[in-house]
Amino acid sequence: MKPEDEIKNSNPFKVPDGYFENLTDRTMSAISKIRKEEETVEKRPARKVSLRPYLALAAAIVGFAVIATVMIRLVTGPVKDNAGNYTTELYSDLALEDIDTYLIESELSQAGVTENPELDETVSSEAIIDYLLQENVDVDDIYALL
Numbered sequence: 001m002k003p004e005d006e007i008k009n010s011n012p013f014k015v016p017d018g019y020f021e022n023l024t025d026r027t028m029s030a031i032s033k034i035r036k037e038e039e040t041v042e043k044r045p046a047r048k049v050s051l052r053p054y055l056a057l058a059a060a061i062v063g064f065a066v067i068a069t070v071m072i073r074l075v076t077g078p079v080k081d082n083a084g085n086y087t088t089e090l091y092s093d094l095a096l097e098d099i100d101t102y103l104i105e106s107e108l109s110q111a112g113v114t115e116n117p118e119l120d121e122t123v124s125s126e127a128i129i130d131y132l133l134q135e136n137v138d139v140d141d142i143y144a145l146l
Contacts, residue, residue, distance in 0.1 A: 100141070 132142050 101145070 129142060133139075
């Protein structure tokens with residue numbers, strides 16, 4: 001006889017003795033254990049949220065911003081104005097209200113307008129105000145410049 005025929009004729013699987021007699025009791029005890037665990041889970045305090053991942057994300061974003069700023073400054077290099085002076089330090093030193101004045105003066109110098117005492121005497125303040133109003137400059141800015 002071949003080994004295959006022996007396997008086909010006999011059942012290799014057997015149920016342990018008394019398995020079905022205690023099956024109901026074991027099932028009910030398992031269910032009661034699960035219900036007790038569910039009750040204890042409900043009574044536990046709320047899970048605390050860890051801030052570590054959020055702090056790591058914030059640190060990564062700040063690090064990326066710093067690295068990007070450094071790389072941009074290294075690639076572009078310092079900028080020179082018409083006089084050959086480096087202007088990157090100049091902008092950082094100016095106060096907010098002084099930046100507008102500096103930009104207007106630099107535009108005038110690039111346009112070729114130089115300070116001329118004769119020009120200041122011939123142009124009246126009213127003409128300057130009228131010109132600025134025609135150019136849609138805010139009235140508050142005009143008063144601040146005067």
